[in-house]
Amino acid sequence: MAPKYLTGDHAAIDSFINQFELASLGIPSNPEEVFTSAYSSAVYIAGFLDASVRRNKVFVLGEAGIETELRSKGIQFIGGTDPSYRRDITAEDYKLIADGSLLDDTVGVVLVGLDLHINYLKLAIAYQYLIRGSIFLATNTDSTYPSNKTLFPGAGSISKPLVNMFNIPPIALGKPSQEMMDAIEGNFKLDRQKTCMVGDRLDTDIKFGIEGKLGGTLLVLTGVSKKGDWEHNDAAAIPAFYVDKLSDLRG
C-alpha cells in the first residue's frame, strides 16, 4: 500500500514534504494521498448533519481546503473564503450581529481550521453562533506549524479567541482524534495491524497511532518532539520506534 499522509491542512503540505525529505527518499508524495483533518471534519459532520436537520449549515473559519472537503460530502456552509467576511467590523455590524439580522439561523456548526484571513468580524459572528447553540468543532488543535525553519500560527491558535470567550473547547477532529482514524479506515480500507504511524509529535501523531491500535508507531526527530521526550512521567505517548531522520531508514 502506498503511504498516506495525515496533516492539519493543505496549506501545510509543502512544509511537511520538505521536512521529511520525501522526494530525496524516493517515497511517493502525491498531494492526493494527503488526508487532512479538514476531511475528517467533513466526515464527522456528515455523520450527524443531513438535509433533514433544520440547522444544517456550517459556519467556517478557514481556507479553500476545508470548503473542498465539505463540498465533497455535500455539506452546506457559509463563511470560509467568502470575501464579504474579509473586511473590518463596522458600528452597524455590532447592531446587526447582536440582533441576529447578520446571522443565518440555519447554522448549527462552527468549524475552525487554519484561517489565514482571521479577523475580528468573523470571530464576533462565530461567537454568536456558538452562544446560540451551534456545535463547536476544530479541524485540529496544533498551536503552530513549521515553515521556513520557524513556526507560524496553527489552526489551534486560530480557535483560541473563541475558546476563551465561549469557555468550552471545541471537539477536535485532527490527530489524535479517533474520529479521524475511523474516517481513514473507512476511506482506505486499511488493515490497522499492518499499518505504521510515522510522525514527529508524541502528543498528536504517536498518540493517534497508539489509541488507534495500529501495528506500529515511528517517531521522526526532525520536528517538534525531541529524543527522550517520551521518558518524562507526563509524556503524551511512547513511540514503538524512533529515528533521527526518515532517511536513516535507507540502506
Added chain:
Amino acid sequence: MAPKYLTGDHAAIDSFINQFELASLGIPSNPEEVFTSAYSSAVYIAGFLDASVRRNKVFVLGEAGIETELRSKGIQFIGGTDPSYRRDITAEDYKLIADGSLLDDTVGVVLVGLDLHINYLKLAIAYQYLIRGSIFLATNTDSTYPSNKTLFPGAGSISKPLVNMFNIPPIALGKPSQEMMDAIEGNFKLDRQKTCMVGDRLDTDIKFGIEGKLGGTLLVLTGVSKKGDWEHNDAAAIPAFYVDKLSDLRG
C-alpha cells in the same frame, strides 16, 4: 473628587457609560476621566524603557487609543494602526518573517490590546518578536466586552493565539493588576482610604479594589458577575457592598 472610570479600552467607553446609566443618574461621565488599561500599560513600559535601551520599541496589536497613550509617554512603537500591517500574509512574508528581514530588531516589547484589525500577518510577526526575547504585555485580559446587550471579543481573547503559541502568558496591565493601581494613584493623587471601587466583575474590578487596599468595593449586578457569585468557594473576590443597579443608590 469627581469619579474616575477605569476601563479596558476607549472603544469600550460608550457601552460602559450606557451600562451604568451614568447620564440619567446625573453622574459626570467625561471621557477625559476614563482611565484605560492602555494608559497604565504606557506608564508601566515607560518605567523600564528609555532611550538608553537599544531595544526600546513596542510592537502594538491594538487601536489608536493605545498609540495615544504610548505617545503621551514618549514611547516609540510600530504596528498599531499602521495600514501596512492591515493586509493578507503573502508567500514572500513567510520568508521575510522567518529570516528576520521583515522585523525591526529594536523591538523589545509586544503589547496586545483590543485590536479590531487582528490578522494572521500581525500574529505571525508578534510571535517572532516574542521568541526573539521581547517582553509580552497585555493591556488587559478581559475575554469579552458587552455591547448592544451581547458580548464581543475582548482584548484578552485577541492575545490568546499568541499565548497559545508562546506558552507563557503576558503581564496584564489592566484590572486587577496593581501596576494600574499605582499608575492611577500617581496620576490622580488619590487617597486610597477615601476611594471606593465600583464595578461589575469580581475577578477584575472587585479584586482590583481589595488588592489595592481601597476604602471600599461596590459590585453592580448589571454586568458579568451575578448575585451570590462571591459565595462560591472559588470566588475571585468578595465585594464589601453590592447593588442591583447603580441607580439604586439614589434617594
